[in-house]
Amino acid sequence: MAKSVLEVKDLVKYYGPLKAVNGLSFEVKENEIFGLIGPNGAGKTTTLRVISTILQITSGLVRVFGYELPRQAGEVRRIISYLPEDAGAYKNMTGKVYLGFMASFFGNGGKTREIVQEGIKIADLGRRINDRVDTYSKGMMRRLLVGRALMTDPRLAILDEPTSGLDVINAKEIRDIIKNATKEGTTVLLSSHNMLEVEFLCDRIALIDEGKIVEEGKPQELKKKYKASNIEEVFVEAVR
Amino acid sequence: MRNKRNEEKRGCLGSIIKKEVKELLTWETILPIVMIVVIFGMMGGVYSGVEEDVEEEPIIGLINNDGSGTYTDILIDTLDGGAELVYNRTDEDGDLGELIDEGLEEVGNEGGAALLIIPLGFNDTIALGEERASIRVIWILEGVGTFDSIPTGSVSGLLEVARSKITRELVGGDGGNVDTILAPFEYKSNETTMIKGGNPVNAGPGDIIGALATQSMLIPIMIMIVIMFSGGNVITSMGLEKENKTLETLLTLPVKRRSIITGKIVGSSAVGLAMALIYMLAYGFFMRGFYSSSDLNLEEIGLSLGIVGYLILAISISLAVLGALALCLVLGSFAKNYKSAQMLNGPLVALTMVPMFITMFKDFSTLPLTGKIVLFAIPFSHPMIASRALLFGDYLLPLSGLAYMAFFTLVMILIAVKIFNSDHLLVGRVKKEEEGKKRGIRFGLKSRIKPD
Numbered sequence: 297m298a299k300s301v302l303e304v305k306d307l308v309k310y311y312g313p314l315k316a317v318n319g320l321s322f323e324v325k326e327n328e329i330f331g332l333i334g335p336n337g338a339g340k341t342t343t344l345r346v347i348s349t350i351l352q353i354t355s356g357l358v359r360v361f362g363y364e365l366p367r368q369a370g371e372v373r374r375i376i377s378y379l380p381e382d383a384g385a386y387k388n389m390t391g392k393v394y395l396g397f398m399a400s401f402f403g404n405g406g407k408t409r410e411i412v413q414e415g416i417k418i419a420d421l422g423r424r425i426n427d428r429v430d431t432y433s434k435g436m437m438r439r440l441l442v443g444r445a446l447m448t449d450p451r452l453a454i455l456d457e458p459t460s461g462l463d464v465i466n467a468k469e470i471r472d473i474i475k476n477a478t479k480e481g482t483t484v485l486l487s488s489h490n491m492l493e494v495e496f497l498c499d500r501i502a503l504i505d506e507g508k509i510v511e512e513g514k515p516q517e518l519k520k521k522y523k524a525s526n527i528e529e530v531f532v533e534a535v536r
Numbered sequence: 537m538r539n540k541r542n543e544e545k546r547g548c549l550g551s552i553i554k555k556e557v558k559e560l561l562t563w564e565t566i567l568p569i570v571m572i573v574v575i576f577g578m579m580g581g582v583y584s585g586v587e588e589d590v591e592e593e594p595i596i597g598l599i600n601n602d603g604s605g606t607y608t609d610i611l612i613d614t615l616d617g618g619a620e621l622v623y624n625r626t627d628e629d630g631d632l633g634e635l636i637d638e639g640l641e642e643v644g645n646e647g648g649a650a651l652l653i654i655p656l657g658f659n660d661t662i663a664l665g666e667e668r669a670s671i672r673v674i675w676i677l678e679g680v681g682t683f684d685s686i687p688t689g690s691v692s693g694l695l696e697v698a699r700s701k702i703t704r705e706l707v708g709g710d711g712g713n714v715d716t717i718l719a720p721f722e723y724k725s726n727e728t729t730m731i732k733g734g735n736p737v738n739a740g741p742g743d744i745i746g747a748l749a750t751q752s753m754l755i756p757i758m759i760m761i762v763i764m765f766s767g768g769n770v771i772t773s774m775g776l777e778k779e780n781k782t783l784e785t786l787l788t789l790p791v792k793r794r795s796i797i798t799g800k801i802v803g804s805s806a807v808g809l810a811m812a813l814i815y816m817l818a819y820g821f822f823m824r825g826f827y828s829s830s831d832l833n834l835e836e837i838g839l840s841l842g843i844v845g846y847l848i849l850a851i852s853i854s855l856a857v858l859g860a861l862a863l864c865l866v867l868g869s870f871a872k873n874y875k876s877a878q879m880l881n882g883p884l885v886a887l888t889m890v891p892m893f894i895t896m897f898k899d900f901s902t903l904p905l906t907g908k909i910v911l912f913a914i915p916f917s918h919p920m921i922a923s924r925a926l927l928f929g930d931y932l933l934p935l936s937g938l939a940y941m942a943f944f945t946l947v948m949i950l951i952a953v954k955i956f957n958s959d960h961l962l963v964g965r966v967k968k969e970e971e972g973k974k975r976g977i978r979f980g981l982k983s984r985i986k987p988d
């Protein structure tokens with residue numbers, strides 16, 4: 297049995313009086329791709345931000361590779377990589393310089409160069425990698441940031457809607473990159489609205505609504521359980 | 537192992553500082569400085585042009601209806617020696633009006649400053665000594681700017697000189713010592729000023745204040761500039777992180793919050809100090825013209841800072857800058873983007889401008905009680921207050937200022953660290969009416985992200 301990479305138990309998160317996450321529990325196993333699926337405002341981003349150590353936990357337990365939040369946030373940051381839903385890069389830098397800046401937190405000298413090469417390969421922006429990031433299109437920016445998130449070979453990659461804003465071809469490429477990353481020992485936790493993507497990519501998924509998990513399991517199993525032909529139908533049934 | 541860890545840490549801090557500096561040194565930030573330098577340079581240039589104007593002889597016209605005589609000659613010689621006479625006539629046909637029209641036109645064409653008319657009997661009236669004689673002056677003003685009064689001012693000066701020469705001639709005629717009669721006693725060579733709370737100084741109050749004027753202006757201005765540039769940079773940097781949506785990523789990197797805070801503070805103050813230095817050089821060049829060095833040697837009369845004084849002042853300035861940067865980090869956490877960051881500069885500007893203007897014109901000790909309280913409470917006043925208090929040997933005020941600033945800075949840094957460890961940077965403010973509930977929730981539960 298693969299060991300547990302991420303444990304979330306009874307997680308509750310309030311924004312002021314607003315309950316964004318309402319007693320969420322799930323587990324992610326080593327080397328799998330786990331998807332959080334749910335409508336807008338379900339609490340996906342909030343959950344991912346809590347796991348990424350940048351939001352406080354109101355109550356509940358989060359453990360990453362045995363490190364407990366918030367006590368061991370420093371250790372957790374060393375092994376995770378987080379791709380925010382809506383992120384940018386420092387405008388005055390070129391894509392390559394940005395990757396270099398980010399890589400400098402994960403090693404020095406030759407190691408940094410290695411990481412940057414990996415990032416350039418993943419981003420695959422060709423010559424444009426030497427242009428300032430404020431000249432990038434939305435999709436190019438997303439590719440750069442995906443490259444940044446995966447170049448460090450994180451043990452757990454937390455990707456909030458990794459393919460948002462990408463066209464069909466680019467989205468497919470990113471999906472392949474994510475699939476590949478797991479072959480090199482990375483575990484992936486992602487969120488998505490794209491049900492086709494989820495079916496193709498995820499080993500297991502959790503359907504969230506109003507801060508709660510309403511269903512969890514392998515896409516195939518869920519489809520069988522709800523006698524549905526696709527995850528979209530599963531979702532509609534489960535939420536009802 | 538330990539060493540390697542340290543190295544890594546330094547590496548992270550180094551790259552953050554480098555990034556901050558690069559981000560802050562853009563055309564948007566450099567251009568205003570360059571413009572200020574150019575403007576000051578140009579104003580300095582205008583001023584030296586003005587100085588030439590002062591030295592240049594004014595152009596005048598003269599209508600002399602009095603012929604010659606001892607006193608008339610003194611007047612005419614003085615005018616001739618200090619001004620360029622482009623029109624010099626005598627009213628022979630009794631048609632003064634026509635001569636004046638002609639004279640004004642000619643003097644005006646030459647860019648002159650005045651037409652002077654010496655009436656008949658000028659010399660005799662003075663010689664009789666019963667009444668004052670008079671001359672008529674028609675001024676020609678080319679504009680009403682401050683510097684436009686220079687040529688006419690020089691002519692007035694010449695008239696004063698002539699008047700004083702005629703006085704001497706009149707007094708000297710009686711055979712007494714002219715200097716003694718004109719000033720029967722004097723006090724300037726033997727005066728001492730007691731300054732409240734300080735050592736006596738062997739000079740007059742006007743001279744002392746004059747000699748300290750440059751310093752009184754420059755130190756508060758310099759402190760204000762350093763604080764505003766460095767502080768503004770911190771706020772801008774926070775605004776940019778939010779605008780570029782980079783903060784979220786930065787906060788998940790394996791780098792200590794402390795390093796992010798230190799990186800921002802060090803980077804911003806380095807850039808701020810460099811900007812302030814350039815600015816001060818330009819400003820110094822500009823001010824040099826206005827404050828001619830005084831005759832008083834400050835060191836000789838005991839009005840200069842000793843080593844201890846300089847040390848206290850340096851600590852005071854550093855603490856003020858540090859406190860300002862910590863405050864700005866707190867302010868900057870409210871910035872939503874570059875634009876709102878500029879708005880957040882407001883409190884900082886107020887907190888540095890107010891003490892700057894107060895200390896420029898008043899001493900702490902001469903302020904009313906409320907003024908003292910306000911000035912003391914503003915942390916950035918203290919280096920400005922200290923720079924003067926130390927000069928007069930007052931250590932209590934600067935040292936209590938240091939203690940207060942240290943306290944202020946510590947509180948601000950603690951708040952900044954708390955903010956960086958909280959949701960505030962990403963979540964922003966929760967609506968007012970919800971704040972009570974929010975607090976209830978927050979404090980009711982133990983879990984918090986532990987500061988690292």
Ligand SMILES: Nc1ncnc2c1ncn2[C@@H]1O[C@H](COP(=O)(O)OP(=O)(O)OP(=O)(O)O)[C@@H](O)[C@H]1O
Pocket residue numbers: 311314315316334335336337338339340341342343381962963964
């Ligand atoms: N900064 C914030 N301040 C207050 N409430 C917030 C904040 N961010 C999110 N929320 C609220 O928390 C709830 C969950 O939001 P979250 O962003 O986690 O949803 P999501 O599942 O990621 O949605 P989406 O699919 O639209 O990205 C929503 O009701 C949202 O309004």
Ligand SMILES: [Mg+2]
Pocket residue numbers: 340341342381456
């Ligand atoms: Mg979201």
